[in-house]
Amino acid sequence: MSTLFTGTAPPLPATRGLILIVEDEPEIVEIVRAYLARDGFRTATAANGHEGLRQHLAHNPDLVILDVAMPELDGWEVLTELRRRGDTPVIMLTAHDQDIDKLTGLRIGADDYVVKPFNPSEVVARVRAVLRRTQANRASADKARILECGPLRIDLDLHQAHAVIDGVALALPLTLTEFRLAAYLARTPQRVVARSELLTACLPEGDTLERTVDSHISKLRRKLEDARIVGMPFSIRGVGYRMAAE
Template structure:
């Protein structure tokens, strides 16, 4: 098995050194960029498995860096923030981050989150042979094997977790699934984040399906969401 490579983008040399020392013990290959522009340049040549991205950096902050990375890559991003504020967490998720860690943090926790993300990226066991691999609704087709979505005659690009979440909802049309259920089914037991992750991804899915003449994901207030082609 190849060694995990992590790109850390952080302007604080002390943080980078702490991470380097612990990653070396854990046999994690570390590459470091000290600003957002350098981090984006390193993405082109290093092809990391995971990105650890600091929010508070001069010139190009972590949010802007995340936005630029997401224009070209789906590499998992863990954001480091010194602020334990909901705004920062939600904004990071909306921009495409996969998880966040609040400073001060322990290197052990950071490694645990990296490994949890990599586990969630592993291919899942194939569905039973008699299970449907293509789900068709009015002007909406979801091909599980090809990981394709056709809405109103147009192929729509989804990020991996957005697609998985849509599939999970579409498999049980009319059934109400709580945010906790969706976190467990899509992200797994070892996800460290909070239920707001679901809300952010649902918002993205709705935006991608906006050409449909109907709303297919409905909010059930106080509980979660359900899938249906008509309300």
């Protein structure tokens, strides 16, 4: 591993964001902290999985650098909980250079993977790259907060749906479940979505029958037809639904 940075140049102002380092080896923590500080990042640290989760709640970091082999909770368990909480970017640190470990991390939701021993400058470069990518994805997601499919317009922030006919917007009186179904289908209007997927993604807990989806879709379609939007959602016999007819 590279030695701790000892150059004379002062660190950049800490303006790039907060990085949480969850690692039980103090030497590694100090090296990574020093290189991140030199690049303008603030840092918080935790020496085990439980403390890492507490620090994540306390600081809401911009990114987590997460060791795999740690006491109390290992990195896989911590990553699973972080993904349950949200989409904070995570870079895994591990001594295992095995494809199965990389696949496990990526499957659970890691954004990148660095194998020990590593060059600390590479870790900083990975941090910058992951932050650039995730911030770009969030910017794209923000632009997609309004969904449009033909005359149907859905505002996800205001939780409102309108039929726009001849330039006039008519509010649609959708229930919560109907709104969820309309929004889910409108995100990818050409994709056929199975009833089982709609059941999991849109219906309240406790609804377990796929035919319940058909009932809600029928009511949604009737409200759209009342607003002069005909043929949406479109039924694919024996499979599911898509928002666009073709």
